[in-house]
Amino acid sequence: MSELPRSTPQFYLTAPTACPYLPNKYERKVFTHLVGDKASPLNDILTQGGFRRSQNIAYRPACDRCRACVSVRIMVDAFEPSRSHRRVLNRNKDILGQAFQPRPTAEQYSLFRDYLDARHAEGGMADMSVLDYAMMVEDTYVDTEVVEYRRIGPDTFITGRGEGPVLAVALTDRLSDGLSMVYSFYDPELAERSLGTFMILDHIERARRLGLPYVYLGYWVKGSPKMGYKSKFLPQEHLMPEGWTRVDTLDGE
Incomplete structure (x- = not known):
């Protein structure tokens, strides 16, 4: 054989x-x-x-x-931010995202733990140790990066770097046709900023600058409260038996 x-x-x-x-x-x-x-x-x-x-x-x-479970990707060129999206962008105009090589830090893990304890205390990731987190970030053979979000400081226009504590983090793969948001988390005490939405909007703009047509969001499940936020980024494509299909509205979401 x-x-x-x-x-x-x-x-x-x-x-x-x-x-x-x-x-x-x-x-x-x-x-x-x-x-x-x-x-x-x-x-x-x-x-x-x-x-x-x-x-x-x-x-x-x-x-x-x-x-x-339906695979979802945002159509970057066709996407136009809604009024609520523009409010989120304006609310976070003092925040800058910067991409780094996939290296875990103690600051990232501290934020990760705060996020899990506040938002997903009963979830499957709730018991992740610092070693587990390090493996999630750096155990990869693909083109991936960590995007850290911090406030814009007085020297940012010179250094290109944000300042102060990290407020949100996205682990992102770069594909030939888009960006895939593998996992993201943020400071749970800043709920009024809608940082989860802001990171997706930022990734749409990042993909646009790179000339990439899609931002992959993973799976959407109709009727699942955990997945409802994904329906707010239209138009998008869903992977159906016949292939990727454009979706402009999602009924009941």
Whole structure:
């Protein structure tokens, strides 16, 4: 029997576990490893096919008799900020995002813990240690970066850097056709700033400057409060059985 070459991805299926988005449902995932010098092009192909990345794993739902999870990407060139988006941008005009190599810091982890404790204390990531966080950030073979958001200071126009404590962080993959927001978090005490929305708006502008047509937001689940914010960025494309399909309105959201 012939052996597959090392560069050929092999896919695996997880056992059923409780669905984090819909009650009385169970989820299964198909996954593969993203390692070696082929990891970035493979991540491109898989993301375009509805996969998400976590560390050096690419995965997508493979649930029995359920297709509620829909891959979503924002159409950068067609996107126009709404009135509420413009308010968020104006509210955060004193904040600057700066991209760095994927290196974890103690300051990032402290903010990450504050965010989890305030927003996702019962979630699957609630027990992540500083080592777990470090692995989430730096255990990658793909083109990824950490975007830190800080306030603009008096010397920012000279240094190009924000000043003061980090207020929000996004872990982002750069793909051939867009930016994929792997994970983001922010200071939970600054709820009035809508920093989650601001980071998405900032990534849309970053993709536009780079000439990239999409910002990938992961999965949207109709009826899940955790996913409702993704419906606010239109137009977007959803990955359907027939391929990526433009969506201009989302009923019931």
